[in-house]
Amino acid sequence: MNRFLILPIAFFGFQIQVNAQCVASIQAPSQAISNCTGPQVSVVASGLGPYQYSWSSPSLTIQPQTGASPTVSTNTPGWHTLIVVVVDSNNCTSVATDSIQFFPPVATFTQTYCTLPDSVCILDCPMLVQGWSYTNNQGSTSNLPLTPCVSIVGPGSYELFGIYDMNCTAIHTYLVSQDCGSGSGCTASIQAPSQAISNCTGPQATATASGPGPYQYSWTSPTLNIVSPTSATTILSANSPGWHTINVIVVDSNNCTALATDSIEFFLPVDTFIQTYCTLPDSVCILDCPMLVQGWTYTDNQNNTINLPLTPCVSIVGPGSYKVFGIYDMNCTAVHTYLVAEDCGGMSVLEQIDWEIEAFPNPFSESIVLRMSGNRARTWELLDVYGRVVNRGEVYVELGEIETGGLPSGVYLLHVSDGERRKSYRMVK
Numbered sequence: 065m066n067r068f069l070i071l072p073i074a075f076f077g078f079q080i081q082v083n084a085q086c087v088a089s090i091q092a093p094s095q096a097i098s099n100c101t102g103p104q105v106s107v108v109a110s111g112l113g114p115y116q117y118s119w120s121s122p123s124l125t126i127q128p129q130t131g132a133s134p135t136v137s138t139n140t141p142g143w144h145t146l147i148v149v150v151v152d153s154n155n156c157t158s159v160a161t162d163s164i165q166f167f168p169p170v171a172t173f174t175q176t177y178c179t180l181p182d183s184v185c186i187l188d189c190p191m192l193v194q195g196w197s198y199t200n201n202q203g204s205t206s207n208l209p210l211t212p213c214v215s216i217v218g219p220g221s222y223e224l225f226g227i228y229d230m231n232c233t234a235i236h237t238y239l240v241s242q243d244c245g246s247g248s249g250c251t252a253s254i255q256a257p258s259q260a261i262s263n264c265t266g267p268q269a270t271a272t273a274s275g276p277g278p279y280q281y282s283w284t285s286p287t288l289n290i291v292s293p294t295s296a297t298t299i300l301s302a303n304s305p306g307w308h309t310i311n312v313i314v315v316d317s318n319n320c321t322a323l324a325t326d327s328i329e330f331f332l333p334v335d336t337f338i339q340t341y342c343t344l345p346d347s348v349c350i351l352d353c354p355m356l357v358q359g360w361t362y363t364d365n366q367n368n369t370i371n372l373p374l375t376p377c378v379s380i381v382g383p384g385s386y387k388v389f390g391i392y393d394m395n396c397t398a399v400h401t402y403l404v405a406e407d408c409g410g411m412s413v414l415e416q417i418d419w420e421i422e423a424f425p426n427p428f429s430e431s432i433v434l435r436m437s438g439n440r441a442r443t444w445e446l447l448d449v450y451g452r453v454v455n456r457g458e459v460y461v462e463l464g465e466i467e468t469g470g471l472p473s474g475v476y477l478l479h480v481s482d483g484e485r486r487k488s489y490r491m492v493k
Contacts, residue, residue: 086111086156089486090148094447094477095188098141098166100232103189106133107160111152118149123306124164141166142287143307143327161488163307168286169234174313176243176321177216184222184238185213188452191226191234198222216240243321250275252314252322253473258490259352262302262330264396267353270297271324275316282313288328302330325474326492333398340407341380348386348402349377355390355398362386380404421480427492432466434459434480446491447477468493 092105109115119129123144124136138144146162167187175184186193196208200220208214214222222238256269273279283293287308291299302308309327316322331351339348350357360372364384372378378386386402421442422435436442436459445456446466454471459480466478471493478489 086150086152086154086158087486088148088150088158088160090146090160090162092136092146092162092164093187093189094163095165095167096136097169097187097189097228097232097234098138099169100228100234101137102135102229102232103164104133104135104229105146105162107148107150109150109152109158111150111156111158112154114153116151118151120147120149121145123304136164138166140287140304140306141168141171142309143329145307145329165307165309167236169228169232170236171286172237172239174311174323175238175240176323177240178243180216182216183213184216184240186224186226187236190229193224193226195225196222218242241321250314250316250318250320250322251473252312252324253493254310254312254324254326256300256310256326256328257351257353258327258492259329259331260300260302261333261351261353261392261396261398262305263333264392264398265301266299266392266396267328268297268299269310269312269326271312271314272296273314273316273322275314275320275322276318278317280315282315283310284313285310300328302328305330305332305335327475331400333392333396334400336401336403339402339404341404342407344380346380347377348380348404350388350390351400353392355392357388357390359389360386421487423478423480423489423491426489428468429493430467430469432468432478432491434464434466436462436464442480442482444481445479446471447479448474 086109088107088109090105090107093103096103107117117130117132119126119134121136121144123140124138124146126134126136128134136146143163143165146164148160149157151157193210193212196210196214197205198208198217198220199205200218219241222240224236226234228234250273252271252273254269254271257267260267271281279296281294281296283290283298285308287302288310289301300310307327307329309325311323311325314322357374357376360374360378361369362372362381362384363369364382383405386404388400390398392398424433434444441458441460443456443458444466446454448454454476455466457466473493476491476493478491480487
């Protein structure tokens with residue numbers, strides 16, 4: 065995927081004590097169930113207490129919004145973001161962001177396996193398992209142990225009945241088939257932007273596959289509208305902002321089945337973003353979606369307005385308001401305002417330089433490289449779209465390499481921490 069920018073989520077409006085050290089992180093499951101009360105999340109903060117908490121989300125209901133451990137819920141499946149601003153008694157402000165993927169209480173999942181042992185598991189959310197059953201391809205049904213994960217005993221249907229978190233009933237069916245690639249080693253991947261605009265037609269997503277053609281394509285999504293569900297290239301649209309997932313199953317002429325999953329964050333056509341900078345040069349950019357830029361304007365804090373170049377990214381010239389007007393993809397008008405403030409994030413410039421980390425390439429194939437400043441050790445974790453840790457380790461040098469050759473194609477979340485602070489990156493293979 066081509067990406068112009070992954071927008072940072074920040075907060076301003078407080079007077080920051082530059083030499084103070086404060087940091088916040090969110091503790092939450094990576095998956096939950098929509099139309100239920102829950103899950104409960106919490107924030108861990110460092111700095112001088114007591115703390116003030118301010119939770120927000122463009123699409124989640126949060127109760128209470130000023131507590132350390134609120135309950136979140138939504139009526140809409142898909143990816144949802146969660147933000148908390150923590151202010152300590154020194155007025156040092158820190159911001160933490162996390163994402164939770166919500167599934168309907170009654171949902172069906174597709175999974176393949178090649179060799180045994182393998183297993184299917186409940187979602188990454190608190191659940192009291194009431195029953196697992198397995199129905200093979202001949203229609204015979206048997207009961208399985210009441211455990212979070214059960215062993216795959218063969219192709220067929222695995223049905224889970226359980227009580228989620230706040231007494232909400234969930235029934236999940238896992239359709240499991242054996243697929244060893246028929247010797248062809250078939251794979252699939254999705255090419256799509258990581259960001260798009262809701263209430264518009266678009267963006268375009270394309271599936272690529274390996275294996276002997278011709279191919280059969282089957283696109284699905286719990287929340288997106290799909291124009292051509294059986295074509296290699298399709299047009300997507302969303303009626304609501306937030307994270308949305310898209311899946312494609314590709315079957316080749318040898319009946320080898322490959323599954324690819326991706327996620328796209330949708331924003332409103334008229335939307336406002338908050339961004340901070342510490343030192344110049346820095347910039348603001350359009351979203352990662354096809355847009356013909358019609359105009360950039362900058363209004364400073366004294367209400368003086370100037371025009372900026374018609375480019376995807378413009379240089380920050382100072383604090384104020386940066387507004388872009390453009391035509392998105394299928395002739396849909398977008399007006400985005402970036403409210404920019406100078407804020408070194410509660411730490412000195414030297415401390416910020418010590419915490420600079422780059423993760424590349426993105427998309428990746430055989431490895432991910434971490435380029436870091438400073439000489440302190442960092443730990444890292446790589447999670448899949450289900451929130452499961454697929455690899456972890458430590459990096460001590462300026463350039464560290466994470467081997468990823470054995471991972472299947474898909475979307476991953478990379479966490480890097482030095483024990484006090486953590487950065488997260490959305491990575492695609």
